[in-house]
Amino acid sequence: MFYSGRKKTSRRSKFRKIMRKRPKLAYKLAALLLLSIYILLFKYLMILENQPENANAITAIYWATTTIATVGYGDVVFASLSGRIFSIVVQVMGIILISGFLATYVIAPWMDRVIKFRMPRKVPSSMKGHIIICGYNQLVETLIDELEEQEITFIIIEDEEEIIKELVYRDIPCIFGTPSDRQALTNAGIEKARILIANKSDERNANIVLTAREFQHLNIIAIVEDRSNSKYLKYAGADTVVSPKSIFGQFIGRKAMDRLVSRVTGTTEIFKGVHVTEFPIYLKSPLIGKTLKEVSSQRLTDARIVGIWKSGALSFNLKEDDIIRGNSVLLAVGTPEELSKLKKLTH
8 A cells, every 4th residue: 555655646746846947748638537537427428318320530520629629509409408418618718728728839939039039139329338238147136126226227138038038128238148258348348348247157257368468448247156167267367256155154053043133143244234144944934934036026035145154055046936944044135234134033
């Protein structure tokens, strides 16, 4: 019995994976399953209504397809109440299935083509004295808030279409292109920019810096993942190399702050008025069990969570469905007031 239960759980798990990874296949399987059920029920009800001439596979498929498509020629009909209720259910489900088909295979692809066609690829010629940010992530999100508050013009270069679509939707200045490509940097107005921030992988940042270094007036800042690569980015031409992990590493092993202290202590200022600190999660914290998306959508705190310590390892690759647990340690960025609010929620 135990073995059988495990097999059922395994099958459910495999089905869920298929649903997540191949939604179109899951849609087709569901439609095929429903059609099969409709055909069997049709034949059964026709026999009950003494219409044996219609209780065959061809007529059943004919009736099911015309009813699902809401055409309904009226040449094959049910006379009983149960048959008519069955017809109504099939028609309603048909509308849902057709709507899902149109949304998946017609509307969504068309919208993707339209958005891709309108994807921003060049900044206005009037833009100058701005900051070019190569690559988008949670750390950049915090920087964006600070730049917007200080009314500093900036542009993000990103080569991932999904990220560009999100940024365009949020009305954040961005262009689509490869950050290490000279043409993409020219489209970003590098000749008139004052600062460039390379925020991709260390290897890609080196290529970005090498390309951008042709413009001598530019101040280049490179974000490094592995501190041992700092010197290579310097060799490539970066004026400044910043290691977020080095900054966050100062907090390793730090214990929970005194509950009696109302202000946040032990923080590091990364920009003027913006600090980063670590918050261990206590067992009675209301944040336990919540996802990062829930914390963000419920506006529980204005501080931005940029990293989580998991099993002794720091992760910047955060996902909306990441769950905050009792042994989690959050790395957050914000003003002292915002961090104070978050501190109260961690106890």
